[in-house]
Amino acid sequence: MIDVPVYVWVLTLVGTAGLVGSTSLVLYRGAELAGLGRRRAVGLGVSSAVLLGGWFTISGALAANGWYLNKPGQVPGLPITFAAVLVALLATTLIPVVARALAAPGMLSRLELPHTFRVVGVVFLIMMALGHLPALFALPAGLGDIATGLAAPFIARRIAKGTGRRTAVRFNVLGMIDLVVALTLAILIGNHVLDVTPSTQAITQLPLALIPTAAVPLLFTLHITSLRRMAALGRTRQGTTSSVGAAGLSYR
Template sequence: MEDVMYDPPAYIWAITTATTAAIPAATCVVLYSGAKRAGLGRRRAALLAGAAAVVLGGWFIATAVIAGHGWYDTRLGHGVPWLPIAVAGFFGTLLALRRIPVVARALAAPGLASRLEYPHLFRVEGVVFLILMALGHLPALFALPAGLGDIAAGIAAPLVAYRLARGTGRRAAR
């Protein structure tokens, strides 16, 4: 049996591409402003934002290559479980980068925790999962929790950011 590839409508590609780029771009802007607020100066803030763009872009490229080769399509007990390895590796890298003094200083800038919530506004992109489900190209078992979860995270982002900025939201954010 031949694999048939689904080519979604152009508006799905547009939404997905725009929001996939917007989240890391907005994160880099927030990190730049945090570095400036931390007194690192324009040049160091720009270097930090550029380094973040390289790390986030590298993650995007790596995960696209892994997905393109079908390596995320492994069954339990058959082959290397690339998805958990990729996710753990990415988060491990981010945690390790926090130990760099310039990064730690920028992340400790006043109000940065709340501003790091704003890039999550773009997670309303989860509507794409619901559209693809409605078009018959994704199962509801996946599309509903993924889509509704992303939409909820996107809608909640400014509310969480506001509460974090007021100093009342750490517990609620968790």
């Protein structure tokens, strides 16, 4: 087991808790704006916090028992867990109450705010400096997360002002690429396809294991949901423009 400093534990837990809390708050606010009523909005916010927080706790227990360790002859648990959780989270966005909350006015900007907590990616750089992670993984993963986290509130503000849609698309696409690159490098290095020293064993153990198994699927879901919302709004605008144009031609 790798000896992880206390401050890395604190940073990781604060970042993951902030991600869960902000996502739950976004859903609560969306339910309110969608007209679902305060009781249902509170229920959605609390249930999402409990479910997301519960999975973080379960994932932590799995990591503590070595579930994510790369063992010869065994199917790696980390990528399987990531894929399963991502599918489950995307499925929850189709639940009617959740879908209505996500479609509420102003949600597009709010969906970017939880990404602010990606600045916790600094822990990858810290672990690299301590000799526990390779630069090949830590530099793109850490710097990419920090850049995304710092940009998130500014992107959200521009969207709220009615500008920056194209910038938001680029932000979400680049944010997903950052996650894919980091996860791919972690898997390739961890399974010795890329043989570098040290390995990425540290992210299969606590507290870093919480990031790829719980935080990354949630961040990916937020990115995909944002892009879907922007695509839906784009289709709505095109439909409105077409209707106005047809009405004008009919009038003439």
